[in-house]
Amino acid sequence: MxxxxxxxxxxxxxxxxxxxxxxxxxxxxxxxxxxxxxxxxxxxxxxxxxxxxxxxxxxxxxxxxxxxxxxxxxxxxxxxxxxxxxxxxxxxxxxxxxxxxxxxxxxxxxxxxxxxLCPRAVLRRVIERCRSLGFDPCAALEYEFFLFDETPDSVRNKGFRNLKPFTPDVFGYSILRNSVHGELYREILELSERMDFPLEGLHTETGPGVLEAAIAVDGVEAAGDKAALFKTFIKVLAQRMGLMATFMSRWSSEYPGQSGHIHLSLRNSGSGDSAFFDSSQPDGISQVMRQFIAGQQRLMPQFLALMAPTVNSYRRLVPGYWAPTGASWGVENRTTALRAIPGGDTSQRIEYRLGAADANPYLALAAALGSGLYGVMQQWQPSEPVAGNAYSLELENEQVLPGTLWESTQQFKASEAAQELFGSDFVEHFSASREWEEREYRRHVSDWELERYFEII
Structure with missing residues (x-):
């Protein structure tokens, strides 16, 4: 059979x-x-x-x-x-x-x-560029998502307000929660195995009803498929169980946003050795890895629209909520946008912590991989790594991230690196789609505006 x-x-x-x-x-x-x-x-x-x-x-x-x-x-x-x-x-x-x-x-x-224009094909073209440079790329994505004791009908009846989280209060890494609700966790793990996006880890995060899942590492194209299917079928599973899952970047002003971190590494095509590891260098960071970090760092503002593609994405990128606010990097530093993780030949890698749960996995991977490759191609060097709290640093101009979807889209549209890596047709079409998204947002009056201006202004 x-x-x-x-x-x-x-x-x-x-x-x-x-x-x-x-x-x-x-x-x-x-x-x-x-x-x-x-x-x-x-x-x-x-x-x-x-x-x-x-x-x-x-x-x-x-x-x-x-x-x-x-x-x-x-x-x-x-x-x-x-x-x-x-x-x-x-x-x-x-x-x-x-x-x-x-x-x-x-x-x-x-x-x-x-x-x-096809997102999966855009990623495939970046992978082909990677292989032409003599590298085989690997990736793993990890997602935070909130679960609610709601249905598609109930959230609309409530106007998406006063929703009931699946579990109350904050309780990160809780054995109590995952034991009491063991049936749900088992369903998630079994679904992930059967549909071939197996999880290396699954645990509660800090927030009511929020979980974090780490998908196992694979080649970048397969990693894109697995991440896209994971997001789709977690929502399917939740609704079949009378729940709802959301991957929007930030659903509440009271809680941190939801990340979609990307772990990336390169291996030399000929030898199979890690292209990121050099035992003679501090923290094992090879020259290729330094150049890769430099590319990700320098192009992060230009490619932000691929990583933060919705108006809501920018609600997450604020200080103090475990989300990067500038194009910084550091070694084992979770306050930076790029976290270099020493791991020897088997697991030396970069965590692209800017990524959010609402991004298209194929395009997020294309941005993270493509920008790093561009740095290798140009032989760029990164800034000095950040030690300590990156949120407290005064950023250089080129490290400042756009603050809105419109701003990030204009930088993406004007990016020569984006044109070269992704093609002019894709850059034009994606930019137009993000400008549309921002215009749709501006057409609507928010509850905040009504509450603030209706009577008093």
Missing amino acids: VKAREVKTAQEARAIVEERGLSHVKVGLFDTDGVMRGKYMSRAKFLSSLEKGFSFCDVVLGWDIKDQLYDNTRYTGWHTGYPDAPVRILPESCRDVPFEDDMLLFLAEFDGRAQA
Whole structure:
């Protein structure tokens, strides 16, 4: 019997679908915001598409997270009539869907001209650049997410106010909580194993109902798939259990934001040794690792829109809440944006702590990896590492991060490094989508404004 995660080729994908006697197969891809879009496909259509690909309405590249149509993009819109775009199925992505008997899920990726805008394809192109430089990249993502004793209906009935967290109060690393609610933790761990985004760790964080999950390390492309699927199916699992999970960057002004930290390392393609480790250097930090840090540090303001892609993202980037406020780095320093982690040949790595839970995993990885590679290509050197509290430092101008989505988008749009790494078509389209997002925000009147101005001003 063919197992889902053993499928590597179109022939093996055909064999497992036929062996299970499936009438339909689930196929999904990820849009600009990292939201999974897809459908059930008939067996005959799926088998045909394995060889020839299929067509998917390109509106998923032309609308926002609420299905509102962009009015400022060139690739697709009312002016093009929203035609179909070619899509290819990825046989090696085959996974069981635990909640649906023998149902299988396959990931897909935009092809043809749409490939320039496809987040997964953008990451793949950065990986290809990495390999052309003689490195094999590895990554692992860790996410914080809040759970609520709510449903999609109840949160709307409450206007997203006065929500009931899954557990009360703050209680980080709690054995009490994960023992009392052992069934939920077991469901999360089993789901993660079965769908092949296994967790190295799962624990409570400081806040009511907040958990942190660390996904196991893998190649960067696989790490992107695993992170994107984790975010999707944790929400599925929660709702199936009468709960809700959110990955928004900061849902309450009373609690810290939710991170999506990225751990990255490079290995030399020929020898397989760590490109980041040099035993003769302080903390084992090799010249390549220093240059990689320098690239991440220097390009962090320019690439921030990929890491902080929503208006809400910037609610998290404030002092004192375990989120970076400038492009700083240090060795084993959790107050810096980049944390160099000594670990010898096996685990020497960089933690990109700026990352937030609301970012598209493919684009966040592309930004973290691409900026580091750019530093290696340019042979840049980083600033002096920060020892102590990075929040208390007076930052250099080039280390100051944009404070709003609009500002970060303008820096991204003007970035020569972004054009070179991600392609001009993607930079133009993504920038337009973020400008739309910020304009949509400005159109709406907030509760804060009403409370502050309605009577008194």
